Amino acid sequence: MSKVFSRIGRRQARQGAAAGVVVLGLLLWWLLPLGEDPPSGRITFSTGTSRGVYQSYGSQLRDELAKDMPGLTVVLMSSNGSQDNVERVATGHADFTIAAADAVQLYESRHPGSAARLRGVARLYDDYVQLVVPRDSGIRSVADLKGKTVATGLPGSGVRLIANRVLEAAGLDPDKDVKAVDKGINNGPQALKQGDIDAFFWSGGIPTGGLTGLAKTFAFRFVPIDAALVAKMHSQDSSTSYYRATNMSESVYRTVQNGETVPTIAVSNVMITRTDMDPRLTEWMTRIVIKSRDDIGSRVHSAQLVDLRTAIDTNPLPLHEGARRYYRSVKP
Secondary structure (H helix, E strand, C coil), X not given: CHHHHHHHHHHHHHHHHHHHHHHHHHHHHHHCCCCCCCCCEEEEEECCCCCCHHHHHHHHHHXXXXXXXXXXXXXXXXXXXXXXXXXXXXXCCCCEEEEEHHHHHHHHHXXXXXXXXXXXXXXXXXXXXXXXXXXXXXXXXXXXXXXXXEECCCCCCHHHHHHHHHHHHCCCCCCCCCEEECCCCCCHHHHHHHCCCCEEEEEECCCXXXXXXXXXXXXXXXXXXXXXXXXXXXXXXXXHHHCEEEEXXXXXXXXXXXXXXXXXXXXXXXXXXXCCCCHHHHHHHHHHHHHCHHHHHCCCHHHHHXXXXXHCCCCCCCECHHHHHHHHHCCC
16 A cells, blocks of 8 residues: 555656745746847946936946856946936936936927937836924925025936926926025035035935935935825926825835825836837846846845836837837746
8 A cells, every 4th residue: 555655646746846846946947048049239327316216227227138148248337317318318428327217208399309219117106205304493385495505316316307397396496496506416415414404305215225324324304295295296298197195115114104104206227228229138127127126126125016017018118119029928
């Protein structure tokens, strides 16, 4: 009898092993196309400012691309942010980038000719607007910024675009009612700490390293941006439709928020390229963006939010043909 059970056990083990091989094969097929030489060559990827999420994500993605496409050279280009990034790709000065949806839509409305070349690769994660002031500041609302020195982001950044719109929604003229200074996440925190500015705007994935670092040495808090302001922003132009009222979870910056959520604004980020980018390379790029979510996410928290179910929604841009091929290949 024991021999019978032994034979049955061995047969079940073989069947289990065979099933495991099938599952592994399917998994590998989903991650990388087997039997296909990886694309090679050289591409440029426009990122963002130092200490910002775009730069961190771009650096980590370059490492992931090198694992599966060792013959591909990826050159990272720093930038001031979303508006710069969109223009660079549209005009051929960069091949891939990340940009907020509002900046993409604004570029389309202003430059319909060159914008027609833009295509989406993947929706990535959301940016959250973070309005930062010293903890003992008397600034409690956006309207309280009147007459204050405020860092509204760098020229050409998505921060500048959204900060000006927030100010306008609160009834403030960005050119007259505040003393606006050109500072971003790379130097805004230090300027706040030194007392050179009263507040600064940042829009990025959460948590952002520049703010987690500041929290270790300086007491600050976030000014709420309530849903009523977001509703007013929606009437400004078509690109503001990408803003949505939300709350920043109390767990994002624990030592700063003290268990409280912060009403604010979110806008999605999209990885973009151009119509003339090689479809096979773009298909591989899309596959690796999805495949590397957990690896990159262990270092860049926002990347954990990349999801196959939502990545296909690259609105306002249509999908690049290579990206479309990938999403079709994994469609259930």
